[in-house]
Amino acid sequence: MGLQMNSTSHPLHLCHLNKSTLIINRLYTLFHSIAITILIFYRISSILTLLHSKNQPLIPHLLIFISELTLSFIWFLSQSFLWRPITRTVVPERLPEDDQLPPIDVFICTADPRAEPPLGVMNTVISAMALNYPAEKLSVYLSDDGGCTVTLEAMREALKFAKMWVPFCNKYGVKTVCPEAYFTKGEVEDEVTLDSHEFGDDKHRIKEEYELFAQKVTLMSESESCISNKDHSAVVEVMVDKGMHDQRKMPLLVYVSREKRPCHPHHFKAGSLNVLLRVSSLISNSPYILGLDCDMYCNDKNSAREAMCFHLDPKLSSSLAFVQFPQTFHNISKHDIYESQLRCTFKVGFRYFSVTEDFFTSIHMHSKHWLSVYHMPSRPSFMGSCTTNLNDLLIQGTRWTAGLIEVALSKFSPLIYGPSRMPILQSFCYAWLAFFPMTCISLWIIATVPLLSLLNHITIYPKVRNK
Ligand SMILES: O=c1ccn([C@@H]2O[C@H](COP(=O)(O)OP(=O)(O)O[C@H]3O[C@H](CO)[C@@H](O)[C@H](O)[C@H]3O)[C@@H](O)[C@H]2O)c(=O)[nH]1
Numbered sequence: 446m447g448l449q450m451n452s453t454s455h456p457l458h459l460c461h462l463n464k465s466t467l468i469i470n471r472l473y474t475l476f477h478s479i480a481i482t483i484l485i486f487y488r489i490s491s492i493l494t495l496l497h498s499k500n501q502p503l504i505p506h507l508l509i510f511i512s513e514l515t516l517s518f519i520w521f522l523s524q525s526f527l528w529r530p531i532t533r534t535v536v537p538e539r540l541p542e543d544d545q546l547p548p549i550d551v552f553i554c555t556a557d558p559r560a561e562p563p564l565g566v567m568n569t570v571i572s573a574m575a576l577n578y579p580a581e582k583l584s585v586y587l588s589d590d591g592g593c594t595v596t597l598e599a600m601r602e603a604l605k606f607a608k609m610w611v612p613f614c615n616k617y618g619v620k621t622v623c624p625e626a627y628f629t630k631g632e633v634e635d636e637v638t639l640d641s642h643e644f645g646d647d648k649h650r651i652k653e654e655y656e657l658f659a660q661k662v663t664l665m666s667e668s669e670s671c672i673s674n675k676d677h678s679a680v681v682e683v684m685v686d687k688g689m690h691d692q693r694k695m696p697l698l699v700y701v702s703r704e705k706r707p708c709h710p711h712h713f714k715a716g717s718l719n720v721l722l723r724v725s726s727l728i729s730n731s732p733y734i735l736g737l738d739c740d741m742y743c744n745d746k747n748s749a750r751e752a753m754c755f756h757l758d759p760k761l762s763s764s765l766a767f768v769q770f771p772q773t774f775h776n777i778s779k780h781d782i783y784e785s786q787l788r789c790t791f792k793v794g795f796r797y798f799s800v801t802e803d804f805f806t807s808i809h810m811h812s813k814h815w816l817s818v819y820h821m822p823s824r825p826s827f828m829g830s831c832t833t834n835l836n837d838l839l840i841q842g843t844r845w846t847a848g849l850i851e852v853a854l855s856k857f858s859p860l861i862y863g864p865s866r867m868p869i870l871q872s873f874c875y876a877w878l879a880f881f882p883m884t885c886i887s888l889w890i891i892a893t894v895p896l897l898s899l900l901n902h903i904t905i906y907p908k909v910r911n912k
């Protein structure tokens with residue numbers, strides 16, 4: 446039945462072109478382009494006049510003109526995101542039966558137990574274990590770049606708690622599978638059996654268990670030994686619980702801490718993802734990978750199935766590299782960077798060239814004609830934490846800027862590398878991101894030069910009554 450329903454008359458996903466948004470977007474592009482053209486025309490003519498009259502210094506005019514050109518260029522690139530707006534919907538009910546679904550490996554990375562508290566990391570691990578997917582087809586790997594024994598110990602505790610949590614979620618159809626989020630938000634929509642005594646009792650019991658678990662992990666995190674170790678050999682622990690066979694089936698849980706030596710480059714997250722690729726290939730070797738940061742938990746237990754609606758589409762499957770979900774932040778809202786679900790072939794690893802490994806790896810896949818899908822369900826699939834203090838924000842900004850500029854100024858620069866290898870709009874999207882950090886120079890000039898000019902009686906902008 447599953448196979449029959451996968452036919453083209455019953456697709457697993459639908460893609461709808463939003464015509465009205467398309468018209469509005471393109472009209473906006475047209476009007477804005479006209480305004481920009483007029484501005485450029487004004488600048489050229491005023492600079493030419495200046496060259497003749499020489500009654501004002503040329504430098505401020507040139508600086509402003511170059512800044513405006515740069516911003517216009519980056520604005521122009523950004524229009525490629527608006528050019529063809531579509532909405533995607535999935536129909537997971539049409540997926541094949543559970544026994545025909547392909548296995549998935551979940552990769553979670555953590556690096557610093559001080560900056561990324563083990564309790565948060567464990568919540569991500571537990572939420573991944575509770576995904577609505579056949580347990581025997583789900584393996585959860587944690588890469589601990591902090592090489593911290595507390596994280597390993599916390600993971601053993603997490604497994605014990607997950608053995609109660611996962612059956613609880615399955616029994617009551619809990620959607621918020623991250624325990625911390627479930628108990629702090631206490632969403633009513635999850636509580637399908639709200640009036641049942643059994644549910645009330647179970648929820649109370651599991652809440653107590655969670656509090657115990659959280660207390661234990663927090664206590665461990667406060668100990669002296671909760672620090673990063675940057676000089677150690679590799680540790681891999683496949684977590685099998687003795688009582689497991691008489692319990693309900695649980696996803697496989699694996700702890701990995703790669704070897705680290707001060708003199709060896711470790712290539713940050715890309716390095717740890719590649720280690721997870723190697724380790725998982727010897728254990729579960731699933732054809733699909735769900736990549737998560739440790740500060741990002743699964744907010745919808747159905748997300749893996751939703752991604753499968755694209756991966757198992759017979760027309761798309763052979764060329765689909767990854768399904769990308771927007772990352773929503775639970776601590777501050779409205780900001781969008783992405784976490785991706787990647788399907789990797791043997792030839793594809795995570796690329797080391799730039800510290801923004803996600804950006805660089807996806808450029809590579811797209812340039813080899815792999816496709817990707819951006820899926821944005823109404824309920825956010827994954828929730829992350831964003832930086833909340835200036836210091837972290839500046840470090841993150843510097844890292845992203847350095848990573849993007851590194852690509853923008855290399856032979857992989859999207860405008861040179863892209864157009865012959867991928868659709869032109871796609872290379873514009875990459876180019877927009879790669880060149881975006883350059884806006885800061887232009888913005889800085891536009892914020893200061895006109896003020897200085899005003900004080901020095903230099904007219905950068907025309908007066909309103911000037912003809
Ligand atoms: O040596 C390292 C450094 C980082 N990480 C992990 O990588 C993830 C992302 O690092 P973080 O410092 O949180 O960076 P962000 O800027 O928050 O991450 C965004 O930007 C990164 C670089 O583009 C992407 O990899 C992430 O998916 C994206 O969420 C975290 O889980 C870290 O634990 C490692 O595993 N090893």
Ligand SMILES: [Mn+2]
Pocket residue numbers: 738740830
């Ligand atoms: Mn992060």
